[in-house]
Amino acid sequence: MLKDKVAIIYGGSGSLGAGVAAAYTEAGARVFLVGRTEATLRKVAEQTGAEYDVLDARDERAVETHATSVVERAGRIDVSLNLVPRGDFQGVPLAEMSVEDYTRPVVQGITCQFITVRAAARRMTAQGSGVILSLDSASGNGSPMLGGTGAADGAIDALIRQVAQEAGPSGVRACGIWTAGVTDSLTPEKLAAAGAPGMDETAVQGVRGHLDGMRMTKRSPRIADIAALATFLASDASRAVTGTWVNATAGMFPS
Template sequence: MLLTDRTAVVYGAGGAIGGAVARAFAREGARVHLAGRTRATLEAVARDIEGAGGQAEPAVVDALDEAAVEKHVAGIGDIDVSFNLVTRGDVQGAPLTELSVDDFLRPVLNGTRSAFLTARAAGRRMAARGSGVILALNSGSAHGSPMMGGTGPADAAADALVRNLATELGPSGVRAVGMWAAGVPETLTRDKLAAVDPAMAEVDLDAVLAGLAGMRMTRRNPTLAEIAATAVFLASDRAAGITGTFVNVTGGMVPR
């Protein structure tokens, strides 16, 4: 197994992608700490992991709360992998000129704050030990995606943070790597789409998924399992030469 005896923290582990990544980490031998704001969803993921013979520890942690993040990490001890998958409150579907300041800034401020707090807490401890991996995920919208509101600037901040963490922490044996993923079918429902863009409340979901597939070089949508498998690889020693960059798991939707 690729992550035997590793300790991983997944922030946002109760979500669709966070839960899938946590389960994949556990299947590969990691002890997984599930952090998030909703105990019920965290405990559901923990039950799945433990039922499959893995190790999981759920904890209610607000990744925007500096003291809460530091207290949680201090209680874990050594950390090998830290992955921030916290939702940011993005608002999409309107031109930038029609957005309120709060709707534009929310994903930028929330995303940057949670990514920084979680990476700093783990990075300090990893650097002291001489090893570790900090992972991040966003949609790749920093490269130009219309009608995405503050998502593009939020993604750009995340991209820059990963690259600078890699530069500063690399000499201490710590890697920082990101993933671009967008429009993963298993994560999309009408309710979730409407929470980001109210105009999507009555959308034909099959048509949306077909449209997303048509935007990709591969003409198919990546699966949740593929996203999780990529995260496992990047967290493992097999990716020891990869840092300071983002792996494109969008099927070519983001052509960089």
């Protein structure tokens, strides 16, 4: 589905990035992983056959320089996907949350997304084609006890819709994927970073079961499900899909 296409995955060293990278390379794409830690990037690259570059996707100069280098090496950029973590902090009522903990995912998330979206849009509009993708939890629809996650998701939702409108006449599509949690990507370390320290694997299994129970299908999306959807959205098979967010929450949020 992605034969001869060139894709960049920002935040590509995580479990979801690795899953999408594997799906993209299997579908025929040349994939460039971007992240800040070489060891984890190298591991994913070895597992998936992707290439990797070490940089901070929140550094606009570094992102612009890297995008130029990808075009020089591969000839074009067909797909740009941003999966960079935002520093979300959850599980505390808004009335008890600090300003910093609430605003951090909003500021870091929209800044990083804007930088990578802009870099992709500049090159894709020049070549007359391309797909810009993003992913969030769909909490812009409203979710209690998730701190700034809802505001961050809402901002990114709006960004993707706007760039789709502006770049669409040049042949560029922009779409997002709502997940409301990808359960097999959850780890004690990830949950601790989000404000739930001290959780062991048994506790994580409890979180996964709780998320499953909130879905219409009673089954949460898995990494393979999202990777397959991201492959479809990046392909010409979805050429009529743009300016929207695909609801892959398994019915947690109806739309």
